[in-house]
Amino acid sequence: MVAILSGVYLATARLLASESDQLITLEAQSLKADFHDHDPDTFISAIADRAEDPWVRGAVYELRGPRGDFLAGNVVILPDLVVQHDGWVEFQVALTHGDETAARQIRAQIFDLGDGFKLLVGHDIQDRQAFRAVMLQSIGWAVGAALLFGLFAGWWLGRRIARAARGISNNAAHITEGTLSERLPLTGSGDEIDGLVSRFNELLTRIESLTSTMRTVLDSTAHDLRGHLNRIRGAAQAAQHIASEPAMRAACDTVLLEIDRLGTTLQGLLRIALAQSGTAPLEEVDLSRLVAEIVEFYQPAAESHALTISIQPHLTVRGHRQLLTQALANLLDNAIKYAPTAPITVQLIGTDSKAIVTVADGGPGIPVEQRQLATQRFGRLPGSSGLPGSGLGLSLVAAVARLHHADLDMSDAMPGLKITLSIPLIATQAINAKR
């Protein structure tokens, strides 16, 4: 736009300039012809008439003789100019028009009439320059206004898009944390943002149907496997009841024991799957209380350990009470099991946005390269085969962490293992804290 306006300005300025130059040239040519057709005295008086004609406004003349002497005209700026120049000149001169005398900008042409006579024909271009200034100013204003408008429009548009994006992002976060059956609201404007929102909603519908399928598969698998186990258990128990030989009874005992182990493993797997499916319903949970209770529950079993507990009260998260409890129970179980007699530290602290649970033991710890393995299903570490456990403990913790959008971190407690679980605090808590 600036380029267009500059173009307009230049074109107009040039047009104005060439028009007045053309007028001067035309007049000069006709005067030249007059000079040749008439004797010098007639020509001199004709120039004098023209110069004094009150109707001719803004025109200047100056005629000099062969010796540089002033013959006629309404300005006296020569001889220097007239003698030295041939062609276009611009200068400033005081012009009297009526009662007013003012300095005016003049553009003039000086040319030889022949026989040593020189004539200056000029025109007041002050108006032209004033026009140019006005035009320049108008263009300046136009550019300024356009620039301001552009800035404002950009800002407004940017804000609108940012607001829409923020809305989508907030709603999306709300949905992923809550129920998948919710949808983002459409503004109904049919613009690109609405298009984006409806694409997003289509995705949600797909995710919802996938997770519900997953849940159905999970439930029917659980139902099926548990049904089988239950029948086997019933049969084994019935067999045990009527078994007369000791060897047979012992075999029945083994079968029953293995079924129970299988049941425990199945339950562990199903709970991991439940946590990973994201279909487990979350509610407001007082994490401080939950941690305090599970620690208190394990305290008698940890008598041979020096137990250090520090829990910041009233930290609330959106969570699954039973799964969170079990995750913490697994951590405490591990600490008690893998680090017999070593000190155990349980800590819960709140930051701006997270509740941070730390369970640290003074046991052998887990080498860095094996930490990943520890959170995998059945990922039992070398040297742990003598200890009871299904290898699902930490993978349940990892799955529960994911369900809660929490970060699970393993580090060196020097000595021992330190597990940190950072769970997002409920947003209302931050609001309450500000009040």
Add this chain to the structure above:
Amino acid sequence: MKILLVEDDRRAGEYLAKGLTELGHSVEQAFDGESGLAAAATGAHDILILDRMLPQLDGLEVVRRLRTTGSTLPILILSALDEVDERIQGLRAGGDDYLVKPYHLAELVARLDALARRRADLGPVAKLTVFDLELDTRARKVTRAGRKIDLTTREFQLLEFLMRHTGQVVTRSMILEGVWDYHFDPKTNVIDVHISRLRQAIDKGHERQLLHTVRGAGYTLTEDP
């Protein structure tokens, strides 16, 4: 006890019915929700064992319908679904207890026993007494032979739970659910440690032991030796 067993898994139902009959109970069986509901509505049973997923009428729906008729029949829901969230739904629908398959017969029997007896002494009792052990729920006070016993809140709750089930066998998972509302299997023997602490507090120095271990099942608090 007259037990109504509604279970579509005929094999499993058969084993369970046999086990319960051998323990001296009379068992009537139904194999779908409709006939189960009709049988329960006759009011001829002391307790209902109901499978969670039944053909025709879902187990939860049977519970709901039965409860709307005003029936207070104790209901134990059996389920092959994970109990974490399902049990809440089962109890909300009006079930009294919830047991996940595969179950130990001893666990199921202990729970049936607890459910059947709960009907007998309904209502909040302020004072529980077992032999010379007394527990006052309102004053939060425990005495043995007139001497005050200091307990933590959780120990008090544990003792109250055991005293409310006096003479019955309570399993570890019943204790875990009833006292802590926990629904997982602690891999350590932590329940046993809690029990032995409580035993120290109430039985130490007394000739008659009240808190007994029942091998392969759980614990019982009783004045009978």
